[in-house]
Amino acid sequence: MQHARETQQDVPMLRMSETPIELEPQLSIHPPTQPEVERGLQLPPPNQDPPETQHQTQLQPEVQLSESGPEHQPQAVSLWMKHRRLLLLLWEVSLSAALLGLIYYIHQNQNRSSDQPSTVTPCLSPACQWASAQLSTSADPFKEPCDYFLFTCGSDRITQNSRGRHRGQGLPGHPQNQNGKSAWPERKGERSLREEKVMDRKTMLLQYLREILELNDTAGSSAVQKTKRFFHSCLDTRSIETAGVEPFLTLIQKLGGWAVSGQWNKTDFNSTLSLLMRDYATFPFFNLYVGKDPEEMAHGRNKRYIQIDQPDLLIPTEWNSKTQTSQTKAQTVRPFMETWLRYLALLGAPPNSDMMHVGMFMSLSSELAVRATPLQYRLSKGQLHQRMSIKELQIQAPAIDWLGCLRAAFHPLPLIEDDHVLLHNLPYVVHMSPIIGKWLNNYEPSNSAPLQTYMVLNLLHTLMPAMDSRFAERVKNVSVGNADGTAPRWRRCVLETERGFDSVLTHLLSERTAHREAEEMIENIFSSFKSKLHKLKGANQKSLQSVMTKVQSLIPRLWITSEISGDAELDLLFSTVSVSTHSFFSNYVQLLSLLQKRRRRLLSEPSEPPDVLSVTPLLLGSELLFPMGMFVPPHFHPTYPRAMNYGVLGFLIAKDILHMLLPDIYSQSETVHAVGECVWTHYLTVTEKASRGGAFSLSSAQRQEVWVQYSALQIALQAYHQSLQKRPGDTSISGLSHTHLFLSAFSQGNCDFDPYHEFMPLEPSFLIKVICARSHLCPTSLQCPSQTQQHSLQTC
Template sequence: MTTDHLLRMSETPIELELSVQPSSQPESERGLQPPPLFQLPLPTQVPSDAHQQTQLQPELQLSESDPEHQHQAKPVCINYRRLLLLLLGFSLCAAILGLVYYMHHNHQKSNIQTDKVTPCVSPACQWASARLSMSADPFTQPCDYFLFTCGSDALSPDNGVRQRGQGIPGHPQNLKEKVVWTERRGQSKEREDRGLRKEKIPDRKTVLLQYLREILGSKSNDRLGSTAVQKAKGFYRSCLDTKSIETAGAEPFLTLIQKLGGWAVSGQWNRTDFNSTLSLLMRDYATFPFFNLYVGKDPNEIARGTTKRYIQIDQPDLLIPIEWNSRTLKSQAKTQTLRPFLAACQRYLALLGARPSSSMIHVGTFISLSSELAVTAAPLHYRLSKRQLYQRMTIRELQNRAPAIDWLRCLQAAFHPLPLIEDDHVLLHNYPYIVQMSRIIGIWLNKHELMTSGPVHTYMVLNLLHTLMPALDSRFSGTAKNLSMDLGDTEGVADRWKHCVLETERGFDNVLTHLLSERTAHREAEEIIQNIFSSFKSKLHELKWTDQKALQFVMKKVQSLTPRLWTTKEISSEAELDLLFSKVTVNTNSFFSNYVQLLSLWQKRRSRLLTEQAEAADILSVTPFLLGDELLFPMGMFTPPLFHPTFPRAMNYGVMGFLMAKDILHLILPDVYSQSETVHAVGECVWAHYLTVTEKTGRGTLSAAQQQEVWVQYSALQIALQAYHQSLKSNPSDTSISGLSDTPLFLTSFSQVHCDSDPYSEFMPLEPSFLITVICAQSDLCPTSLQCPNETQQHSLQTC
């Protein structure tokens, strides 16, 4: 072979093609492959014969056409193959070394990251980990989060909103994908109907009641702890003891009636004085048959900074069903409901031992008196239009205008031991009713009390029965439930434990406040409050405002607010609690006697409100509120599973941080919505994401209220995420749970919230967890692209 010929051979281009076909590898090998983003091209097989023929075709053609060159072409071909094998060997070695280095480096990096993130192993975290494992993962199963909307009636399907599961690629309700779904379900039984059975965190009020239930049901340190705490727990347990309540029957109530002088229904009535009986019902049994009592401030004085509280007198909660006649502008008894109401009253009297021959007389006079009082009552909207609220007058003036009631005597009994005089002011919320009520009572006392039936006294006794009905056996509550159903009330009866927690709070609110305060992580709660509020203020600067003055107006209002945890300083020790409840005797076998004491405690609580200057903490409050220049966050917000001091901060910010930010935005929303153009734009942008992903592009529009709610929840998620990242800057360490940490744990925790129960949830037209998809659009925050596994289109969506 000549030198020129060798030179020409060396100039021949040599192409190396490395074919990667992971689908042809066994499952065990594919399982060891690095993540797709970092997957290196590895030579998995030698070049094909066809490829070799293409590369060697010139040489083969030469040897066939010229026999003289066959001998000369053979060593050239051998040299060429040696060179190719040599290069291929070098490439294979380099790839193997690269893979070894990558896996070693990646393993070291993984170990470093694992070392940095400490798993949370507290009991609370173990519970949360188990809960997360039972829910769908928003990153591996993104389609499960498109399955339904929060306000199912907010938009109809004709407006472009899917019903549960419609339009989801691969969902069984999508007929076009039925075959695909069948195959997928066979491959992964675990995911079957995941969207339909995924658990959701209960609404915040239920979460708080469940937490209080655990506190009251705990028997730890009962003998060593506060006597007031023991009494509160004993009251709760006696409420749960339905067997003892059923055994007692109506006897406890009948015994109580005899202490009040009896009544005509039982055949033994001492004809007690009307005002004496009324004041006794108000003082000891929190029963107000003819009017209601409240304690509160005068809104006309609030603007001047006055904190004085007044006794406020309103129309009562009438037992008889009534309706408002907009033509005559009067209330009237509902004709169609009088028959079931009459039947219920007869049933009550029968349970109390009334003779059938006389019960109809008592029921008839009760309904007649109730109807007369109902005519003078008026709904709130009418009283507001007539400016009948907060009408001020002295007790002396009230006595002159409504003389049938001994007002000073009754009010002194209701607010005992506070000293009241005739010159003290009260506020009326329906002055015409109070005047007419007094006239009606006067007529009935003068004309009808001479009757042996004693209708006014019977009216008061039946109102007392209504007050004490929660402490009586199921025959009474069952009658009340049947009446409610006949009146069209389809709401179910609350669970017994929930009812008992609420009743315990009515009388032992100070005890529960103390117990909740002991278990609240004050430092951690204050930290998240300050971080969320700081992030909220930063968010306001990012909005597009109509003008600079609008921003200054809103920021001035926001800067004047002081956010803090809402606690009470009224009771600071168990010794004070024990003294306050020293006269309370709890009988674990008699819920009725315990309940009677609770009513007395409830009335004393109302008396305290009249003299307190500071706003007492409401233990059952679960949302922040504005009080002057303070933004107060109740302790009841910071309870598990929504919040726990041992949770990773990512979890606390993903759940509670989001809820807090949403609440703040709702409080400030009127100012923001009227002054910023961003609300509409962001709402429409998020909605465009939803329509695109669910293949409903071009259909459906949002109302102004829906745009607001979409903006609120999307902004709240952004605020919470920013606050979490800011907290990491000051304290980089955070724990992990279920192998998740940082932003993935934040978003996964947020996905558990679902549709939070608040007054605005009806305006949310999509599942809040879908906001994760919008957050992750064109973002490096998420570990993977949120696309449906079998979705053919890859959507390019803008960042909202």
């Protein structure tokens, strides 16, 4: 057995660049029959010799007869005629065996030459050198087939120097799991640790943008230089700490002061609100953004509207499902009050008045919070996307000068009373208006002006990311929804830069994106996906046909912009922006103005601008858009061997498409159930049937996810073969042959944290073992000595 395994491992694989192997229509990979390996060699028809052989057979009896004496001629003729058929049969068998041996010899020589490092073209680019180093630090799945495919991504990934945990540990029903319990809770608990060590796609993109922003290139356009200065000023924490609170206090004086300091010029409520909305992207009483109407989108209309939502309230609240209202609790309100008292002290508020101002701020916040409701509740009540004119809104909530505020926020766009807006919580807006009216009428401006203080403290919250650590460290304590409070500084700075300079980053990313290679991959993956879809067997053929019709109408393309084509247009767009090298606060104030201009531009532009931070496909009408942020290192590089690009990013793209276009395919296709169970059977066999009795059944969601990921790997592999057919030849890393490199790259880069991660009952790397179970595509059979029964498993 040992000798047989060594011999099998030494059998090289078919060189894909010279003889591409076509996958079967359903993408199940079966070993090709011997005549199919070399389609150029045609065996002669059975029971028929080649012309040369027939001629020699006819001449041979005549020579024998002429050399025999007359008395032996009848006997010789009889003997020859008697054995003629036997001789011909033996000759045919010998000739067929020789031809088959020749084919086998040629096939093995081609395989052997394709796996030798000297016959592949090595990729020596810096990106490939980095990728080679990454591959060298992790185990080759084809050298450790008994262990490799049972290890999790990230923290549990085995390396050449460390074999990680014992085989089977953490598997459902394994003896090393106490009491034979399922490993699902452990898998979920491992996620935070894994995310620390394995970068998700969004983090990879942010890291790539960071590298672009840190490039010391003085030859760039003015807009590019401003963008980089903004990013560097965000990283300059020393200057931010030195500035302290003075920049904010100076800004408050420009706005007319505030009652807390005793210096306030008693500005008009609606005038102050309009100013905050226009120049500082601050919305104390309601939220404002731009979007489409889903009902119109269903009919092919993509007009955008101003959308008004409930605000991001600063006071912490809890939803009471019994009373269906939001409420505050003492244990959360007390820390909230103490935090704001510290803020007022830092801003120089008199000690004898700070409690009064904070108390009124909390009281007003609580009154507004009562009618703030969770999104799911509003969705169930049909409160989203309620259309009405600005004039109608003014009647519903008269305390706000709606036309004046909206004109200020979207200046210079012309707005009239008959223009429509979309409301996402009309009951809140109606409730908000009398509260504002009450606070305006019950308090004299000369005393406390609580509404003005409320707006200033909301502005403070907006500007906290640009202030010193005494404020920034407490941002997460004030806003429960802030997820970036503990993020690395560089990451927060990249995100802030994108908020104001998104068009510049889009331009920089487009310059560095390999458009031709990306578009070729999109085309091949989508073509392979459609081939997979057509071979599905469905219980609901009508639903499947509807899906196929929709897929056939889609146009996949790279998501790029055509509005801004060069440096000159970018410079014009940011001509009024002045970025200081050492004053992040003033830069941040300008960013807020740019952010509101971005909303304004979105309202007036007909097309959807690319989202530079997007890392997953977007379905927009009849177009399936693939953002440029998907095609960045380390998942993709134009100098990588295509085997690496397809093995990593090709798989992720195929998985994204399957999740997006086939969200409920399990209920429509019996193939999903069959393939999911087949892969799971392989898994149970390799893990010794989960200790003989510890196995559990897969849910429908788990079967679907197994099918999705297994199909995504098949789709990516077929797309890679299509690429080789169009452009034969590929480079290599570490001397690995094409399919070997494809599968090795997949095994290193398949730890993608998508929303469906929890439904995957096994590690994606195990799919290699399934796909290689009965396939000559793989360098070895991936069969362990203790698992001799594996050869009998069917191909999924």
